[in-house]
Amino acid sequence: MPAQGYPTPPLVGGTTVRNPILEGYVFQSGIHDPEHSKILTYKYPQYYMTALLDKIGAASPVAQDKFSWSIMDRTRKGASVTAVANGTTATATLTLNITSAVASGDKGYFIVGDVIRTEAGELGRVTVVSEAGGFQTIDVVRVLGGNWSTALINTGYVIGHVFEAFGEGTNGPEGRLFLPVEDFNVTTILKRAVKISGSEFTNRTILGEGKAWYWTVEDILMKEFARDRELLVMFGEKSSTGVLVSKGILSWVTGEGIINGYSSTTGVTEQDIQDHIEDLLPEGGSNEYLVLCGSRFLAKAQAALKDYAIQGAINYGSLGKNMAGLDFAGYRFLGKTVYFAYYELFNDSAVVPYAGTPSASKIKFSDFSLWLDLGSDSAGQKLISLKYKEHGGQQRKFIHKVIAGMMSPNGGSEGGFAASSFDGFEVQLLSEIGVELRLANRMGILRANS
Numbered sequence: 001m002p003a004q005g006y007p008t009p010p011l012v013g014g015t016t017v018r019n020p021i022l023e024g025y026v027f028q029s030g031i032h033d034p035e036h037s038k039i040l041t042y043k044y045p046q047y048y049m050t051a052l053l054d055k056i057g058a059a060s061p062v063a064q065d066k067f068s069w070s071i072m073d074r075t076r077k078g079a080s081v082t083a084v085a086n087g088t089t090a091t092a093t094l095t096l097n098i099t100s101a102v103a104s105g106d107k108g109y110f111i112v113g114d115v116i117r118t119e120a121g122e123l124g125r126v127t128v129v130s131e132a133g134g135f136q137t138i139d140v141v142r143v144l145g146g147n148w149s150t151a152l153i154n155t156g157y158v159i160g161h162v163f164e165a166f167g168e169g170t171n172g173p174e175g176r177l178f179l180p181v182e183d184f185n186v187t188t189i190l191k192r193a194v195k196i197s198g199s200e201f202t203n204r205t206i207l208g209e210g211k212a213w214y215w216t217v218e219d220i221l222m223k224e225f226a227r228d229r230e231l232l233v234m235f236g237e238k239s240s241t242g243v244l245v246s247k248g249i250l251s252w253v254t255g256e257g258i259i260n261g262y263s264s265t266t267g268v269t270e271q272d273i274q275d276h277i278e279d280l281l282p283e284g285g286s287n288e289y290l291v292l293c294g295s296r297f298l299a300k301a302q303a304a305l306k307d308y309a310i311q312g313a314i315n316y317g318s319l320g321k322n323m324a325g326l327d328f329a330g331y332r333f334l335g336k337t338v339y340f341a342y343y344e345l346f347n348d349s350a351v352v353p354y355a356g357t358p359s360a361s362k363i364k365f366s367d368f369s370l371w372l373d374l375g376s377d378s379a380g381q382k383l384i385s386l387k388y389k390e391h392g393g394q395q396r397k398f399i400h401k402v403i404a405g406m407m408s409p410n411g412g413s414e415g416g417f418a419a420s421s422f423d424g425f426e427v428q429l430l431s432e433i434g435v436e437l438r439l440a441n442r443m444g445i446l447r448a449n450s
Contacts, residue, residue, distance in 0.1 A: 058374075058382040059397070061390030062434075065244055068184035069436065075178050077109045078160040082135070084153060091127065091139050092148045094159070100131040108136030111174045113166050116140060116159045122152040125165055186244040187389055187434035188232055192225045194218060195426035198407040214409070218427060225429045231351060233386065233435055246434035249384065253370060256440035258283065261449030264358055264367050267300030268446065270307075276371070276446045277333045285442035286375030289338045294346035294366035297447070301340060301369075302328055338371070358448045367448035373439070383439055389432040396432040403428065 012028045083095040100108035107129065110116075114126045116138075124140035131137060142148060143165070153159075164173065196214050204210045236248030258279045262272045280289075293301065305328045330339040345351055346365035358364040373383055388397035402409060405422035 058385040060385060060387060061395065061397075062187065062387045063389070063391040065187045065389065065432070065434075066184060066240065067186075067387060067434070067436070068182050069438065070180035070182055071438065072178070072180045076161055078158060079109070079136075081153065081155055081157045081159060084155050087148055087150060087153060090147050091141050092124075092153055093137055093139050094153070095132055096136045096138065096159075098136045099134055100136040101134065102131055107131075107174070109176075110136060110138050110161070111176070113164045113173045114138075114161055115143065115163050115165050117162045118153050118159055119157045120152050123162065124148075124153070124159075183438075184240075185238060185247050185387070185434050185436060186240050187387060187432045188236065188244055188246045190225070190228050190232065190429075190431045190433070192221055192228065192429045193426060194221050195424065197424040198405075199423070201407055201409075201424060218409075221427070221429070225431070227345075229431055229433060231345065232433065234345065235351075236435070247437075248435060249372070249437060250370065252435075252437045252440040253372075253443045253445055257371075258441070258444035260444070260446050262446070263450050264364065264448035267367070267448070268297055268304060268369075269300075270304040272446060273301065273304065273331060273338075274333050276444060277336050277338070280336070280371070280442070280444055281334055283439075283442045285336075285373045285439075287336055288375070289336060290372045290374055291338050291340050292343035292346070292370045292372065293340055294364075294368045295342065296364075296367040297369045298340055298342050300367075301331075305331065340369075343370075358450065360449060364448055369446045371444040371446065373442045377438055381438065383437065383442065385436045387434045387436055396430065399428075399430040401428045401430075402426075 007028045007030055011030045079096040079098050081094050085093040098108045110126055116124045123143040126138045128139035201212050201214050205213050234248050236246045237251050238247035239245040260276045262268050352365040354362050376382055403419050403426045405420045405425050407425050
């Protein structure tokens with residue numbers, strides 16, 4: 001009942017002299033029809049989004065709760081020089097940070113005939129390959145001839161592999177084996193349920209058209225379940241034993257992506273955005289990025305780009321009816337186009353509760369952005385895709401079941417069959433899903449970190 005709509009007992013009735021008749025006299029009899037809205041208002045947005053990956057149409061079935069894929073990393077390597085012997089002679093011996101175990105067949109990376117390039121820009125040709133203490137060593141001579149010097153090669157230098165050079169009539173070099181590495185994830189079983197008695201199911205409410213409150217509860221349940229699925233996709237951390245939990249997008253990008261930060265005092269600047277794109281460029285990502293933003297990040301990003309709106313660069317209306325403000329949907333730099341999108345969950349304190357000063361270990365998600373490459377790899381495989389259990393025509397992407405007792409939401413409570421003698425019914429929701437994310441190095445995070 002509306003708290004202000006009915007009098008506090010005992011009710012007053014009977015015939016009395018009241019001149020004039022005041023509102024309070026009649027109210028206390030309980031016959032006033034209270035004015036109560038039939039519309040239910042939600043205090044906070046419920047963020048009723050389907051799973052992010054459903055939106056981009058990247059979903060496919062798997063027949064096991066553990067699924068894996070292969071990734072080929074860079075096939076060309078550089079190395080760090082940990083020690084130099086004979087570094088001022090014609091042939092310098094370099095100890096590298098590349099492991100080697102010749103006895104077991106692992107000869108490291110560099111082979112005779114490789115040409116290296118030092119930090120100083122000097123080229124050296126590998127003449128001998130060996131190992132010391134489990135690490136590869138190489139003898140190198142200068143391509144231009146003459147002796148080496150500490151300015152050309154020294155401990156702590158990084159060397160690159162540029163090409164190969166062989167003399168006339170020489171034998172062919174040793175071969176290299178290129179093998180991919182495996183990554184994997186698991187599916188998570190998500191469940192929600194509601195159970196109601198027959199008595200409550202047949203109660204009339206003051207909201208809507210008087211329908212039972214169950215229908216509102218079920219509607220909220222379905223929406224909250226959709227949020228469960230999306231929150232797993234975004235925030236899951238992989239647990240592959242016991243109760244399986246899928247690794248989420250954020251975990252992958254945090255572990256393997258390009259991470260940059262800025263001071264929360266000043267907020268993100270255009271220079272921060274440019275530097276982040278510059279760092280993403282060598283990773284070979286797509287030309288477009290979706291940037292999921294918290295509210296403060298989005299606000300500061302808009303302000304950071306305000307110079308582009310100065311002196312009529314952006315016109316919101318005809319002459320005399322211009323509207324002031326900023327409404328940048330994206331940004332283009334170095335051939336990359338980034339699209340900013342407000343992501344409500346980054347401001348949901350019931351999900352991400354920390355709101356203090358951000359640090360290396362604590363994220364303030366309102367001042368945070370997640371840069372996603374929604375493109376495909378060279379084989380046409382989506383970089384981010386939703387996996388769900390399915391086999392033999394039995395899919396577990398989303399299951400909605402009614403367990404009828406003496407009542408059923410579909411009617412027919414007076415006869416027929418029941419699953420139990422419970423005076424009511426229950427509804428069960430189930431979903432078994434996981435995430436496949438390839439090439440997380442192409443994605444990134446730009447956030448406040450102090």
